[in-house]
Amino acid sequence: MVRQGRLARLGLLAALLLLAGCSTVTDWISPAEVDPPAELKEITPKVRAETLWSRDLGAGSDDKRLHLVPRYLDGRLYVAGADGEVTALDAASGRVLWQVDLEAPLSGGPGAGQGLVVVGTLDAEVIALSLEDGSLRWRAPVSSEVLSTPAVAGDRVVVRTIDGKVQGLNLADGKEIWRYERQIPVLTLRGTSDPVVSGDHVICGMAGGKLLNLDLRTGAVIWDVTVSVPSGRSELERLADIDGNPLVLDGLIYVATYQGEVAALEEASGEVLWRRKFSSYSGMAADRYNVYAADADGLVWALDADNGAARWRQEALRNRRLSDVAVLDDSVAVGDFEGYVHLLATADGALVGRTRVGSDPITRGVLVADGVLYVMGDGGELAALRLMKAE
Numbered sequence: 001m002v003r004q005g006r007l008a009r010l011g012l013l014a015a016l017l018l019l020a021g022c023s024t025v026t027d028w029i030s031p032a033e034v035d036p037p038a039e040l041k042e043i044t045p046k047v048r049a050e051t052l053w054s055r056d057l058g059a060g061s062d063d064k065r066l067h068l069v070p071r072y073l074d075g076r077l078y079v080a081g082a083d084g085e086v087t088a089l090d091a092a093s094g095r096v097l098w099q100v101d102l103e104a105p106l107s108g109g110p111g112a113g114q115g116l117v118v119v120g121t122l123d124a125e126v127i128a129l130s131l132e133d134g135s136l137r138w139r140a141p142v143s144s145e146v147l148s149t150p151a152v153a154g155d156r157v158v159v160r161t162i163d164g165k166v167q168g169l170n171l172a173d174g175k176e177i178w179r180y181e182r183q184i185p186v187l188t189l190r191g192t193s194d195p196v197v198s199g200d201h202v203i204c205g206m207a208g209g210k211l212l213n214l215d216l217r218t219g220a221v222i223w224d225v226t227v228s229v230p231s232g233r234s235e236l237e238r239l240a241d242i243d244g245n246p247l248v249l250d251g252l253i254y255v256a257t258y259q260g261e262v263a264a265l266e267e268a269s270g271e272v273l274w275r276r277k278f279s280s281y282s283g284m285a286a287d288r289y290n291v292y293a294a295d296a297d298g299l300v301w302a303l304d305a306d307n308g309a310a311r312w313r314q315e316a317l318r319n320r321r322l323s324d325v326a327v328l329d330d331s332v333a334v335g336d337f338e339g340y341v342h343l344l345a346t347a348d349g350a351l352v353g354r355t356r357v358g359s360d361p362i363t364r365g366v367l368v369a370d371g372v373l374y375v376m377g378d379g380g381e382l383a384a385l386r387l388m389k390a391e
Contacts, residue, residue, distance in 0.1 A: 227255055
């Protein structure tokens with residue numbers, strides 16, 4: 001939860017933002033406004049991150065709070081930059097396969113699948129390219145700027161925009177097939193979670209703590225569940241957005257809200273199986289036993305996947321503005337605001353390794369594919385890491 005002392009100091013700023021017609025909150029709500037980030041202490045590494053390759057792709061998202069995250073598909077990585085460049089790389093070697101400059105302010109993506117690479121822009125446009133060579137397939141207008149990764153599945157491209165809309169576009173030409181609309185709260189975090197496709201359904205986390213299950217082809221609402229009920233006296237206190245991606249696993253959905261709760265739901269019905277107080281704006285990861293998440297204060301948690309009970313928490317990274325988390329082998333990987341990647345033991349949360357990928361913050365760009373950890377800093381530095389037992 002946001003501390004009351006911080007609320008008092010930021011109340012005037014929140015009011016000014018509201019009066020100015022601004023509807024999003026960025027990193028001025030960071031815990032570092034009250035407490036400085038924890039200093040890193042020496043550790044005895046038990047896991048070593050070997051750099052297989054690295055490449056500086058230039059303009060990433062920097063401090064613009066964009067949602068540009070590498071996408072892995074069939075041995076390739078697809079990466080988008082804020083300056084308009086989209087790049088395809090060989091995931092094993094880092095070799096550039098193709099690169100195109102769209103001359104557009106890219107802000108979300110790329111998504112990939114069904115022969116397409118798809119990105120969103122700050123100019124309320126979705127652009128689809130050929131997966132093979134980057135040639136333009138189509139451009140389509142949407143209702144607002146895109147700060148999430150478009151989902152590509154079946155004959156649909158599903159796009160979430162920051163004005164609370166979810167749109168289903170025709171895969172072939174980008175024409176709108178369906179649209180879901182929801183009024184958003186007066187004040188929201190700047191950012192949105194990705195639409196997540198599971199079978200013929202689309203799972204969407206929304207502002208105000210809502211989670212949706214939509215039909216992929218028609219956009220019809222299958223169920224609509226409130227994960228966290230916004231509460232508090234001010235708009236700032238009532239922030240309860242779902243900004244981290246819902247995690248769909250074995251018929252269950254795990255989701256967390258900012259200033260709210262983390263919960264497990266049954267995918268078919270939306271029934272809440274368990275929930276507990278939690279505040280997070282980043283993506284989670286899971287293995288067969290635990291759900292792993294970084295909270296808004298920089299604590300990393302392992303929660304029992306069956307009931308939400310805390311198995312362990314690691315406090316040494318407090319206020320270091322942690323990224324989405326990923327799990328590889330017996331390690332939980334998480335990035336921070338100085339470009340460090342921290343490795344924690346899945347068994348007890350102990351810090352077992354650390355490496356650095358540039359000096360820019362790592363916000364979203366952490367993913368695992370084919371036994372390799374890929375990390376991209378907000379400035380565009382991309383690295384492929386293999387985890388090994390330290391000698």
